Amino acid sequence: MKLFDLYQTVTIAKGPFKGTQGKVMGHHNGKYNIRFGGKGKRVVFCDFRPHQIKR
DSSP states (O other): OOSSOTTOEEEEOSSTTTTOEEEEEEEETTEEEEEEEETTEEEEEEEEOGGGEEO
16 A cells, blocks of 8 residues: 655654655655755655655
8 A cells, every 4th residue: 555656745754854855756665765855955865664754
């Protein structure tokens, strides 16, 4: 079951990235790959479990 759509903008709810907005770039092993940055900033990819993400 997918909770979030590809390229949907989401906010991280828990952990060190709390409050950071990112885009969903993929889904694997029950985790979502979130991309932060862009627009001249360094781009970072991170995997998060669904309970760490809010819309």
